[in-house]
Amino acid sequence: MNAIKTTELTKFYGKARGINDVDLTVEKGDFFGFIGPNGAGKSTTIRILLGLIKANSGSAEIFGKNILTDKQQILSDIGYLPSESMFYNGMRVKDVIKFSADLRKKNCEDEAKKLCERLQLDVMKRVDELSLGNRKKVAIVCTMQHKPKLYIMDEPTSGLDPLMQREFFSLLEERNSEGATIFLSSHVLSEIQRYCNRAAIIREGRLIRSDTVVNLSKSYAKRVTLHGTDSFPEIEGMRDFQQLSESISFLYSGDIQLLMQELAKHKINDLTIAEPDLEEIFMHFYTEKGE
């Protein structure tokens, strides 16, 4: 069963592009990363899924239910973590957490207590006195205390220190292992590569690619690094050429036999051929697609 499925989802803000014909599928149980630069359409897609904004055309379903007709039922199965967490001034942390649970008509006291302990959150503080990171923690508790089936998170780690980021992902992995689906947008490609099993790349409102993180890493160029050479191989399929102090490096997506033949013509002290990291793949889409 699909946790999220969008079909030709399109949103324009007046004449400004939001997203265009986005076909996205997230399967139940996925730990899914949604990658794209600022203004690519990540938040627009998320806001449409939550019913905060309406698409101009196309459709979206969550657990097989239409986001327009079954919105409330869908929202009771979702925990949403916004990129910027804003709360009502003057309220204490415990009141915000309780207000969120009350809106869901659930008693989440025990789970909220556990989460606050793990995130080291002082529930007696007023939300307007909190730092960005602590506000994020309040939002995380509100997102997770009712144990939803689907977590939708927009730039979830912004503002969290590295230790808290680790605790946060540990919580997400636990929930994912219990069967929950995680859908998170991020700029931090290393965290997508580390935690997600699937990912999609969005650029200028269009979904460029959606696949497993393993396939995304494999299906494109290798990073070739040559040490101790002063001559440059010239072969079709080379790009992103980088000259460092004692080495040269490039991405290669052509025939590996041709590469070996070409390298054999040069004096080389050492050689590494590695899978590029997700960041390089991400950049690949920009160089290849005319950025």
Add this chain to the structure above:
Amino acid sequence: MTILKHEIKQGKISLSIWTSAIAGLLACCVLIYPEMGNQMDEVTEMFSSMGSFTAAFGMDKLNMGELLGFYGMECGSIIGLGGALFAALIGISSLAKEQKEHTAEFLMSHPVSRVRVLTEKFCAVILQILIMNVMVLLISVLSIIIINESPEWKVLVLLHLAYTIMQIEIAAICFGISAFIRRGGIGAGLGLAAIMYFMNIIANLTDKAEFLKYITPFGYTEGADIITEKNLDTKMILFGTSYAVIAVVIGYVRYCRKDIS
């Protein structure tokens, strides 16, 4: 009820301040009445000979020598204008503050329909107005008892009922406007209340502008008319109620379709 309770909690300080200010000023006015009572015949005579100004504030029909006449004039201005400003303030900020403070995203990402959000928020606005008016009426009655006066209580209650209906109308119109604006709009709300107030003064000045009384809710809160007629003008109230209902319905339609950003 969760949102309603939350709104009441959020607005309790503002409600306490406005209620204390209006009730306090009103109590002061009533408590100084015995001191002024002896001079009131002269004051009435003076006020009644001020031409258009006399008519503008309905002083041509009020006897300032009687408590109700004094109350309709002095206390009416306090509750009328003060109450209208409070109603405009809470009405206009009810929805717009969520957008301004970016809390709408938090609220709307919970499993609550927009109709429920609007209904509970509107009920909270009405409830705050009712709480304020009940408190003000109680303080007023207490003040009158303290000075050993016994006015026609029915007329006094009618006066307060008119002010309450007027405040609900203004709050409803501002609530409707609130669905359209992204920023606070407090200036717009207070401005609207002030325009309505002055519209009634203009309507009192000349017969040609009397139609304005069917536009401004201050038309049916005219103390001079209520005290002399011992009744409320149901025709004007019906007009006012219609404006309120239309504004709220338009607000609902707009907000249910609005993109929350």
